[in-house]
Amino acid sequence: MTFLTGLTNLTNWLGNVIMPTLAGLLFVIAVLRAARNAPFQYAMYGGFLSLMVSGLLRAIETFSRVRAWNDPDQVWVTMLGLVNWSANVFLPVYGVSQVVMALLHYGGAGFRIYPGAPWARHIIIAMASFSVSGLLRMAEFFVQQGTGGVS
Numbered sequence: 001m002t003f004l005t006g007l008t009n010l011t012n013w014l015g016n017v018i019m020p021t022l023a024g025l026l027f028v029i030a031v032l033r034a035a036r037n038a039p040f041q042y043a044m045y046g047g048f049l050s051l052m053v054s055g056l057l058r059a060i061e062t063f064s065r066v067r068a069w070n071d072p073d074q075v076w077v078t079m080l081g082l083v084n085w086s087a088n089v090f091l092p093v094y095g096v097s098q099v100v101m102a103l104l105h106y107g108g109a110g111f112r113i114y115p116g117a118p119w120a121r122h123i124i125i126a127m128a129s130f131s132v133s134g135l136l137r138m139a140e141f142f143v144q145q146g147t148g149g150v151s
């Protein structure tokens with residue numbers, strides 16, 4: 001076993017076993033503190049961050065399996081897959097959620113929870129999300145059309 005293999009196994013164990021377990025523990029602490037009317041937000045945020053570490057590790061593992069371990073373009077392909085997924089999957093879903101939030105705020109829902117939350121901000125964020133996703137898809141289309149060379 002090499003040092004790199006041991007480091008990889010340690011990272012997988014920490015990210016896929018320990019961090020979700022720690023997230024569960026932090027959520028239990030948050031519930032117990034909320035029941036006693038004590039500040040619970042830090043424990044709740046810590047639980048979400050622990051889950052995010054595990055999720056990001058699994059996402060990077062998935063994106064990096066596209067190429068062989070000794071391919072020099074593995075980091076580039078991993079980053080390209082992450083950007084592609086973020087812009088083509090996450091941003092449209094986020095844009096739809098912002099449209100829903102704008103409609104709810106425009107209709108007056110949640111005005112006691114978030115006083116003065118402008119609905120126009122949610123519309124602008126939704127338009128920006130859809131625009132970035134669309135521009136990336138358009139760039140991908142032009143790159144795919146241009147891969148045959150100049151004729």
